[in-house]
Amino acid sequence: MMKVVVAGIPGAGKTTVLNEALKIKSMDVINYGDVMFEMAKQDGIKDRDEMRKMPQEKQREWQISAAEKIGEMDNIIIDTHSTIKTPYGYLPGLPYHILQIIKPDRIILVEARAEEILARRKKDEGVRQRDAESVEEIETHQMMNRMAAMSYAVLTGATVKIVHNRQGKLEEAAQEIARVLQ
Secondary structure, eight states, X not given: OOEEEEEOXXXXXXXXXXXXXXXXXXXXXXXXXXXXXHHHHTTTOOSHHHHTTSOHHHHHHHHHHHHHHHHTOOSEEEEEOSEEEETTEEEESSOHHHHHHHOOSXXXXXXXXXXXXXXXXXXXXXXXXXXXXXXXXXXXXXXXXXXXHHHHHHHHOOEEEEEEOOTTOHHHHXXXXXXXXX
């Protein structure tokens, strides 16, 4: 039994690569943000973008409730974010108390070149409301994810794998994830 965290910043292609990898190696996937959002809706939150702008205390409350639900599951992939950029700064997606509940065995970061992420986000403008970020801010966010992922690994003993989702190389990235899931 294994718990794998797959993370990446918005536009890196995390979910796209993961869906392709699942064609090679089948596992159940739970989206951490979806679980949190179901809880946030009970508090009157209307969309996920609104959720991340709520006070930290409220976000932490939803994080814990989601972790408790996810922590009961085995042999799953947890689709999440290593860090969440909020108006207050970067919020760890998996702070220590959450890691203690979830106990991941492996952490996979999906990354892409900042320019590719920016282009993907522009295509999504009608679908998602995101804060504008420059190439430099995207690079910083990915660096923050790397630092957070290694911190998570130190606390849990999980391995960290960085998978590059290069434009036009979806299958290669998916195969790399599938190998880590073995």
